Amino acid sequence: xxxxxxxxxxxxxxxxxxxxxxxxxxxxxxxxxxxxxxxxxxxxxxxxxxxxxxxxxxxxxxxxxxxxxxxxxxxxxxxxxxxxxxxxxxxxxxxxxxxxxxxxxxxxxxxxxxxxxxxxxxxxxxxxxxxxxxxxxxxxxxxxxxxxxxxxxxxxxxxxxxxxxxxxxxxxxxxxxxxxxxxxxxxxxxxxxxxxxxxxxxxxxxxxxxxxxxxxxxxxxxxxx
Numbered sequence: 001x002x003x004x005x006x007x008x009x010x011x012x013x014x015x016x017x018x019x020x021x022x023x024x025x026x027x028x029x030x031x032x033x034x035x036x037x038x039x040x041x042x043x044x045x046x047x048x049x050x051x052x053x054x055x056x057x058x059x060x061x062x063x064x065x066x067x068x069x070x071x072x073x074x075x076x077x078x079x080x081x082x083x084x085x086x087x088x089x090x091x092x093x094x095x096x097x098x099x100x101x102x103x104x105x106x107x108x109x110x111x112x113x114x115x116x117x118x119x120x121x122x123x124x125x126x127x128x129x130x131x132x133x134x135x136x137x138x139x140x141x142x143x144x145x146x147x148x149x150x151x152x153x154x155x156x157x158x159x160x161x162x163x164x165x166x167x168x169x170x171x172x173x174x175x176x177x178x179x180x181x182x183x184x185x186x187x188x189x190x191x192x193x194x195x196x197x198x199x200x201x202x203x204x205x206x207x208x209x210x211x212x213x214x215x216x217x218x219x220x221x222x223x224x225x
Contacts (some may be wrong), residue, residue: 015058025053025149026090032146034086041075041083042068049147054091058107059086094177096152097133098126098170114138126166126175129153155179162211168202168210181218188214 008080029035039048045068055062061084069080088092089109097105097118105115117138127133129149134144146153155161155176164176172195192211196202202210 025055026146027052030090032086032090034082035073037075037079038086041073041079044073044138045149051087051091055093056087057093058084061092090150092150094152095150098122098154098166098175103210108144108150110139110142114142120142124128125163126170127153128156128158128166129163157217159213159216161209161216162200164206165213168206169176170201172198172200178214178218181214182220183214185211185215185218188219 028093042048065084088107092107095104095108101114102119106112106117121136127174130148154166156175169175188211191205196207
C-alpha cells in the first residue's frame with residue numbers, strides 16, 4: 001500500500017478511487033419544462049419511465065433519440081433537441097464539479113457563463129460538498145436540486161483541515177486516493193514531504209494541517225491524534 005501511495009504522490013500513478021454522489025438517482029421522471037414533451041413523444045412508443053436509472057452521455061442520448069425519430073415521430077428538430085437536453089440533464093453521466101470542464105458542467109442545465117463561473121470558483125478552492133457549490137454567487141438563483149444525483153464530491157470526512165487538503169493535494173491527484181489508507185504519522189509526514197518536493201504549494205502550517213488531517217482520518221487508528 002505504501003508503494004502505491006508513494007507512486008500517487010510522485011505523479012507516477014493516476015488513480016481515482018470512489019467518490020460520493022450528492023444523492024440517489026431519481027425514482028420518477030423529474031419535473032421540467034420539457035418533461036411533458038418527452039412523455040408525449042417518447043411515451044407514445046414505450047413507457048416514458050424506461051429511462052429511469054439510465055446514465056448516458058450527450059452523444060449516446062442523441063443517438064437514441066435519433067433512432068427513435070427514424071421509427072415514427074412527428075416531433076420537430078427543435079423538439080428532439082429539447083428531449084435530448086432533458087435526458088442529458090437528468091439521466092446523463094455523473095459530473096465531478098472539481099474536475100469537469102465547463103461544457104460538462106453545462107449539461108446540468110447551467111448557462112455557459114454559469115459553468116465558467118463554477119470552473120473559476122473551484123480554482124480558488126475545491127468544492128467539498130453540494131452546499132459549497134450552490135453558495136457561489138453565480139448560482140444564487142439556480143436550483144440544482146433536480147440534478148443533485150449527478151454531482152460527485154470527494155468522499156472525505158468533514159474537518160476544519162479538509163479544505164486545505166483538497167486545495168493542495170487535490171490540485172495534482174484525485175483527493176480520494178487516501179481513502180482506505182492507514183498510515184502512521186511518520187509515513188504520512190514522509191509522503192507529504194515528497195509531495196512538497198514535487199511542487200505542491202503551501203506554507204509549513206498548511207502541510208502540518210494536511211498531515212494532521214491524514215493521521216486523524218487515515219492513520220493506524222482513525223480518529224486518534
